[in-house]
Amino acid sequence: MMDKIRTYLYLCFIPATLFFSGGLAAAPQNGMGIYLGVIGASEDSVTSNGLSLGVDALFVIAPNWSLSPYLMISAERDTYSRTITDGLAGIALRRWQGDWFIGVHAFEHDRLIIDNGTVQNSAYGLSGGLTAGFEKPNGWGAQAQADLFESTYIRGTQRNALRVHLTYRWH
């Protein structure tokens, strides 16, 4: 058992050391980016899936670090065939290793449930999450983003979402 744990620690330690050492990193570049992909979300026992679209502006704040204010919106369909849309205005802090990055993000969001053409419910508030992905020098990339603990009106009920995007950035 201990051997397995030790092995896993080594396996995690090596890429983590490479990632945070920054020694091999190519510098990220400023630029505007566009994000298009899919989203899967859950709120209480209800799940929803759909499309996600976003834009951001990446500012390099230090070697291998960037800050990206972003706007994102989704159009989803839940298990009751209702339309869900979730709009985010956030900011992401990324640590870069070459073309790859991991990071955290904080955002203000507003989630709407639309049924029969009428907005039935709105839930909004501050939330956070994780992000990871890569961007190639030609501008193309991919990104995964977890949006965690988005507040709702119902105490104890939170919305969690995972977005996977194809990205393009104009350097």
Next chain:
Amino acid sequence: MNLSTAIRSGVTALLATGMMAAFSAAAETTAGASPTAEPASLGLLDQALMKLDEKSFTVGLAYLQVTYKSTHSGAAANAQITDNGAPSPILELNSKEKILHSWTLPLGGAIIGWDINASASVFDTRYQLVNSAFRGQDIGTRVSGGYLGLAPTLFMKMGPLYPGRDIYWKLGYGIGPALFQGSGTASFGGTIHDVGSSATTLAVYQAVNWQFQIDHWNLYITGKIVLPQGSERTSLEAYGAGVAYRFGF
């Protein structure tokens, strides 16, 4: 003259002044134009410098959803009347940006700063929320009016995004006094009451602006709340997005 009329008159004057300033700026640019492209001194370092905005006024168009909320003293429930979203003019006077703290970035910089913004707007809400959180129904109620707000604003600004291009991101929160006038009718549990007042009242004005500044153009995501002071618990909330042009003076 009530506040709405005053704001409309102000808008006309502001637009006229803006057009004169635009023509004046164009004339100056033409007169000062040089046959050479750029002075030799405009190097990479100059292109990477962050620029602060001078005094300016901003004119544009937003798509906002404005909601008037009121709790009448004689009713248990509150009423919310919205315009279901409508085009709305952006009219702002902005002071010069001041730095509280700054950081140098590999390209440009980031600052925490402050400025003072004055904003004017009118509203006409006629769709009361009945069975929807956002979309109201026309049940014969209506509240209209306007406000004039003045807010010292704390902001964060980063940029430029590209060398030699004035592209900045700016996030600001402002709070300050406002003059508010709004009146009409609203349904509280099926009973229609008069709400608000035709008299101008003092209010607390709050504004959050998330914007990309591209040269003189601003792309906005905006949220504004006006809280009139009085016996009724009333608020006016406006959320939306817009595009505006900034004239320096």
